[in-house]
Amino acid sequence: MLKGFRDFIMRGNVIDLAVAVVIGAAFTAVVTAIVTGIINPLISAIFNAKSLDHALRVPITGIGGQKSEILFGSVIGAIISFLAVAAVVYFVMVLPMNHFKARLDARKKAGAPDEPPAPTDIELLAEIRDLLKAQQAAAGSQSQQPPQL
Template identity: 75%
Template sequence: MLKGFRDFILRGNVIDLAVAVVIGAAFTAIVTAVVNGFINPLISALFNASDLSKALIVQIPTVSGGHSDLSFGMIIGAIINFLAVAAVVYFVMVLPMNHVKERLEARKAAGTPAEEPAPTDVELLAEIRDLLKARQP
């Protein structure tokens, strides 16, 4: 049971995923700061509101006679945050990695000679024998 767990943890995908989560959390803080400090104020200025959660509010009546608020500004803000994070991840991480992979594949296909298979033990011993015979008078 522990061997299976160890194999699972040491599998490359799990380690890559753990690194991605940690980097993603750190990176999200940067993107959130950009969105909250730059993008949200621009959108708030467009809708003339101090906060997106206060923009585009529609009140609907409730069964009890009161009202409930639908905050479309908050939804727009969440969509913009998602698109900003997705765009930054794509242009900063995915696109450069795809470019590097393409260059490596092109370099491989362009003219890198295929490696010859390593000689077997018998072939190496035969070569050593022949060299020793050539040295003897």
């Protein structure tokens, strides 16, 4: 039972996942700082509001005279926040990594010589046929020579 647990923990993908979670948690602080320090003040300046949560409200009255509000600003703020976080993640993490991988692949291609194309089935069969003919010819010429003493 403990051997199975040890094998599970020592698998490479479990370690990779643990590292990804730790890096993701650390990166959350960076993304949050960018969104709250740069993006949210820009949104506040554009909409002339401290927060969109209470900027766009539509009051409604329910069936029993109960009053409530639809908070469109809150939904719009959540959408903008999501798009801002997605943009930061894309431009800070994904785009640079894609460029890095493309450069790495280009270096690998430049350093590796081109491999010759693999022979076709017909070429392989013709080669086998020629080898068999050569073996038969060699065997036939040995049987025709007198034995040497």
